[in-house]
Amino acid sequence: MDRFASDNQALFFRLRSSRYQLFEATVRPPSGSVSNEGMHRLTRYLIVAWLTALATIAPISAQDPAAGAPPAEEIRLVVILVVDQLRGDVFHRFGPLLGADGLRRLSEGGIWYRNARFTHGHTVTGPGHATIGTGARPSGHGIASNSWYDRRTGASINCVEDAASPILGTAGETGNGSPANLTASTFSDEWILATGGRARAFSVSGKDRGAILPVGKTGKAFWYSTASGRLVSSTYYYKQLPAWVVEFNNRKPSDRYFKKSWERGTKDDDGIITGRDDRSFEKDIHLFGKSFPHLFGKDLQKPEGKFYEQVASSPFGDEVITDFALELLDKEELGRRGTMDILSVSLSSNDIVGHNFGPESVEAKEVTYHLDRQVARLLTKLDSSVGPGRCLVVLAADHGVGFSPEVVSDRGYEAKRVDNADILKKINRRLNFSIRYLDWSLGFSGPGYFFDPEALQFGGRPAAELEVAVAGVIQGFAGIEAVFTRTDILGGKLPDTELARKVRAAFHPTRSPDVYVVLKPFWLEGTSAASHGSPYDYDAHVPVIFFGAGLPAAEVTRSIDVTDIAPTMSAILRTSPPSSSVGAVLPEVMGAIRARAKTPPRRQGL
Numbered sequence: 309m310d311r312f313a314s315d316n317q318a319l320f321f322r323l324r325s326s327r328y329q330l331f332e333a334t335v336r337p338p339s340g341s342v343s344n345e346g347m348h349r350l351t352r353y354l355i356v357a358w359l360t361a362l363a364t365i366a367p368i369s370a371q372d373p374a375a376g377a378p379p380a381e382e383i384r385l386v387v388i389l390v391v392d393q394l395r396g397d398v399f400h401r402f403g404p405l406l407g408a409d410g411l412r413r414l415s416e417g418g419i420w421y422r423n424a425r426f427t428h429g430h431t432v433t434g435p436g437h438a439t440i441g442t443g444a445r446p447s448g449h450g451i452a453s454n455s456w457y458d459r460r461t462g463a464s465i466n467c468v469e470d471a472a473s474p475i476l477g478t479a480g481e482t483g484n485g486s487p488a489n490l491t492a493s494t495f496s497d498e499w500i501l502a503t504g505g506r507a508r509a510f511s512v513s514g515k516d517r518g519a520i521l522p523v524g525k526t527g528k529a530f531w532y533s534t535a536s537g538r539l540v541s542s543t544y545y546y547k548q549l550p551a552w553v554v555e556f557n558n559r560k561p562s563d564r565y566f567k568k569s570w571e572r573g574t575k576d577d578d579g580i581i582t583g584r585d586d587r588s589f590e591k592d593i594h595l596f597g598k599s600f601p602h603l604f605g606k607d608l609q610k611p612e613g614k615f616y617e618q619v620a621s622s623p624f625g626d627e628v629i630t631d632f633a634l635e636l637l638d639k640e641e642l643g644r645r646g647t648m649d650i651l652s653v654s655l656s657s658n659d660i661v662g663h664n665f666g667p668e669s670v671e672a673k674e675v676t677y678h679l680d681r682q683v684a685r686l687l688t689k690l691d692s693s694v695g696p697g698r699c700l701v702v703l704a705a706d707h708g709v710g711f712s713p714e715v716v717s718d719r720g721y722e723a724k725r726v727d728n729a730d731i732l733k734k735i736n737r738r739l740n741f742s743i744r745y746l747d748w749s750l751g752f753s754g755p756g757y758f759f760d761p762e763a764l765q766f767g768g769r770p771a772a773e774l775e776v777a778v779a780g781v782i783q784g785f786a787g788i789e790a791v792f793t794r795t796d797i798l799g800g801k802l803p804d805t806e807l808a809r810k811v812r813a814a815f816h817p818t819r820s821p822d823v824y825v826v827l828k829p830f831w832l833e834g835t836s837a838a839s840h841g842s843p844y845d846y847d848a849h850v851p852v853i854f855f856g857a858g859l860p861a862a863e864v865t866r867s868i869d870v871t872d873i874a875p876t877m878s879a880i881l882r883t884s885p886p887s888s889s890v891g892a893v894l895p896e897v898m899g900a901i902r903a904r905a906k907t908p909p910r911r912q913g914l
């Protein structure tokens with residue numbers, strides 16, 4: 309059976325089995341439209357009836373994806389909004405903070421998948437953004453981690469590193485960036501190819517990888533420079549920065565925060581649980597204090613590197629990115645040129661704050677409060693610049709985050725910190741004593757341990773044997789759930805477990821480690837207040853919402869995979885799915901898009 313036939317059959321069975329769950333979905337009437345209980349019941353009845361019809365109709369679309377579908381051009385703009393480190397429980401944990409125009413507008417007005425997760429074992433930013441764009445897992449899209457050891461040179465390289473594409477920014481800016489390491493197409497690549505380049509994709513993020521990966525090889529990416537506080541791109545995208553970007557940068561978008569403070573915007577008595585403001589394991593990495601108010605540029609005479617890092621590590625990093633996104637919408641006339649454009653916005657401050665202070669910190673609560681306001685600014689701008697029913701917004705996250713080990717160990721869980729430097733010392737000692745004296749190790753990177761390739765060559769033992777020796781050392785440390793060797797993973801010799809499948813999905817033959825390590829739940833490598841990267845649900849479970857373009861409000865509780873986003877977008881756009889996509893088309897979204905073609909949206913706003 310060919311791939312598409314098997315996909316269609318799988319979709320058909322998914323739809324059959326999902327019909328019951330559609331009945332189970334909590335369906336809300338649009339806010340403000342219910343004046344009494346009778347009306348409420350009628351609205352519920354109509355929407356449930358509509359969803360039932362949708363579940364019946366949708367399998368036909370699987371046989372003939374184009375039949376009855378709307379011209380894709382009716383939607384003028386797709387906005388992919390990725391919030392770095394946004395955990396799946398954000399709407400519940402921080403609900404009282406959220407205003408009507410921001411994140412809550414998305415969760416209450418869109419199709420909200422409450423049980424969405426990544427199914428790759430290494431949940432970090434580069435792989436997550438690449439999965440959202442490509443519908444593939446790291447084994448398929450090639451972005452195995454945020455960085456890895458290059459086995460040819462022994463150097464650690466960033467996942468978007470490309471020496472052939474230096475940064476375009478202000479004078480003295482160093483670094484580079486391009487999607488050279490991405491080995492799969494994105495849904496936006498497929499759309500741009502299908503339109504012969506008439507449509508365009510742009511991307512902006514606080515981080516290079518958050519900008520570059522979602523829009524693949526054909527988009528234009530801009531990201532925040534911690535050297536200058538400005539927005540940069542690279543020669544991969546432009547010969548020189550567009551004039552409007554130069555003008556934006558000339559206004560020194562970050563300097564307005566110099567000598568200002570990040571102050572509390574919320575109260576302690578709003579019902580949201582946080583830890584004390586200043587806990588022993590919080591980190592003042594950016595030297596603006598561990599408690600409020602956080603002062604920017606305290607010991608500096610003028611804005612420079614350290615200050616620009618402080619901005620990125622506070623809610624104001626997101627504010628600069630949102631400023632740029634709004635300007636981009638205007639200057640590139642996104643969604644207003646008679647074709648459908650794509651904009652990816654990735655907000656990164658939440659992640660940096662989470663690492664430094666922990667997801668249960670006062671700072672995490674404050675950054676969520678500000679994030680909500682930036683989302684509101686973006687949605688309000690889309691209302692006015694793109695117009696009713698013409699903009700589709702997809703909210704997702706690249707990964708979640710675990711509570712700090714100190715917090716969960718106070719509640720009865722055994723959870724501590726692991727120091728890879730200790731493990732590395734022991735590995736080197738063991739190999740030197742038991743085999744021969746050599747520079748054995750490149751070190752730990754991403755989810756595991758890398759040999760120095762020369763040591764593998766001259767070590768005098770087969771790689772498989774050396775991997776087992778290292779795995780044995782690692783297993784001797786506390787907090788280790790499982791180790792997998794490269795030879796076993798590539799040879800298909802993994803146990804038939806959920807964990808092993810996630811590890812295989814995360815594994816790339818040349819960019820992943822020789823020994824892959826999985827810690828026990830809540831254990832953490834390193835000294836950050838908190839982090840992510842594990843296969844566990846606190847890191848893998850993220851919000852996914854499709855909003856706008858006339859889609860109805862619905863909560864869907866069945867399990868979906870983040871890889872489903874990209875092929876769903878391809879189905880809406882009527883293009884091929886991305887080259888390595890493994891996800892399914894989401895029937896709730898696709899059915900609503902078909903229904904929309906029959907009854908064009910008349911609602912105000914998105």
Ligand SMILES: [Zn+2]
Binds near residue numbers: 393433660
């Ligand atoms: Zn992170």
